[in-house]
Amino acid sequence: MDKYVLGMDVGGTHTRLGLVALDCSLTDFEIVKTEELQKSEDTVGSFIRVIREYLQRHAAGKEISAVSAGFPSTLDRDRRTVLSTPNIRGFNNIAIVDRLEEEFGIPAFIETDVDMLLLYDMFEHQIPAEGITCGFYFGTGLGNAVVIDGRLLIGKTGAAAELGHIPVRGLHGACGCGNTSCIEMIASGYHLKDLCVEKFPGVEIGEVFAKCRDQEEIHGFIDDLALAAATEINILDPDHIVIGGGLVYMEGFPRHELEEDIYKYARKPYPARELQYIYSRQGQENGVIGAGILAYKRLEELRKEGR
Numbered sequence: 001m002d003k004y005v006l007g008m009d010v011g012g013t014h015t016r017l018g019l020v021a022l023d024c025s026l027t028d029f030e031i032v033k034t035e036e037l038q039k040s041e042d043t044v045g046s047f048i049r050v051i052r053e054y055l056q057r058h059a060a061g062k063e064i065s066a067v068s069a070g071f072p073s074t075l076d077r078d079r080r081t082v083l084s085t086p087n088i089r090g091f092n093n094i095a096i097v098d099r100l101e102e103e104f105g106i107p108a109f110i111e112t113d114v115d116m117l118l119l120y121d122m123f124e125h126q127i128p129a130e131g132i133t134c135g136f137y138f139g140t141g142l143g144n145a146v147v148i149d150g151r152l153l154i155g156k157t158g159a160a161a162e163l164g165h166i167p168v169r170g171l172h173g174a175c176g177c178g179n180t181s182c183i184e185m186i187a188s189g190y191h192l193k194d195l196c197v198e199k200f201p202g203v204e205i206g207e208v209f210a211k212c213r214d215q216e217e218i219h220g221f222i223d224d225l226a227l228a229a230a231t232e233i234n235i236l237d238p239d240h241i242v243i244g245g246g247l248v249y250m251e252g253f254p255r256h257e258l259e260e261d262i263y264k265y266a267r268k269p270y271p272a273r274e275l276q277y278i279y280s281r282q283g284q285e286n287g288v289i290g291a292g293i294l295a296y297k298r299l300e301e302l303r304k305e306g307r
C-alpha cells in the first residue's frame with residue numbers, strides 16, 4: 001500500500017490539505033474555507049470532521065502514517081497545544097494533538113505555519129540542514145522561522161522566532177499580541193493596507209508596489225521590513241536567508257531596494273558583506289508539503305526513540 005502523511009496548512013481564510021509522499025510529492029490537494037473549522041463551539045471537533053471527510057474522499061487504498069498541521073499561531077514547547085491565534089476565532093488554548101491522535105490512531109504533529117514554509121523552502125532550494133537558515137515571510141503579518149543545524153528554533157516556551165514582536169519606540173495602537181510597540185504594526189500587510197487607504201485612495205493593495213513604489217511612504221515601508229530582517233541577521237549571522245510571503249509576490253515589489261535597506265542596517269563588514277538571498281517561490285501547496293516534511297522528520301525521530 002502506498003504510504004502518505006496528511007499535510008494541512010490552516011490560514012485566516014482558507015485551509016489547505018493534501019497527501020504528501022516520502023519523496024515530498026503532493027496528491028489530492030484541496031482548499032476548504034477555514035470557516036468549516038469553526039462551525040461549532042468545539043473547534044477541534046469541527047477540525048476532526050473536516051479531516052475525516054477529506055480522508056473519506058482521498059484515502060481509500062492508501063496508508064496514512066500521520067496528520068501534520070501548520071497554524072498561524074503560537075504553540076506550546078511540546079507542540080501539542082495551540083496557544084493563541086489572534087486572527088482565527090476558536091483556536092486559542094486547544095490541546096489539538098491529543099484529540100487528533102485519539103481520533104485517528106496515528107501520530108499527529110503541529111507547527112507554526114512559517115516553520116512549515118521554511119522546511120518547504122529548504123527542500124525546494126536544497127538548502128543544507130547544517131548551519132543557520134532564517135526565513136522572513138512578509139505577508140499579512142511578519143512571519144519568521146529559524147532552522148539551526150536541521151532543527152527548528154523553538155525556545156524555552158515554544159515562542160522563539162517571533163521577529164514581528166520586537167519592540168520599537170514611538171508606535172501608536174495595539175498589536176494582535178496585545179503589546180503596543182511591535183514592529184509588525186508597521187512592517188506587515190495589515191499596515192500596508194492601512195497605508196494604502198490613507199495615502200493612496202483608489203489604489204488597490206495588490207497594485208500598490210506597481211503604482212506607488214517611488215512614493216516616500218512605500219520607501220519607508222520597505223525600510224521597516226529591512227529593519228526587522230537586519231535585526232535578526234545581525235544577531236544570528238545566518239548561512240542562508242529565505243525571503244517570501246504575499247507582499248514579496250506582489251507585482252512591482254522592490255526586491256533590490258529591500259536588499260539595499262537590509263545591507264544598510266547590517267553590521268559592517270560582516271555579516272553585511274556576505275548577504276545573499278533565496279526568494280521563496282509562490283505556491284498554495286508550500287505549507288502543506290512543509291507539513292508533510294515535518295511529519296516525516298518527526299516520524300523518523302519517533303522511530304529512533306523506539307516508539
Ligand SMILES: [Zn+2]
Nearest residue numbers: 165175177182
Ligand atoms: Zn506584537
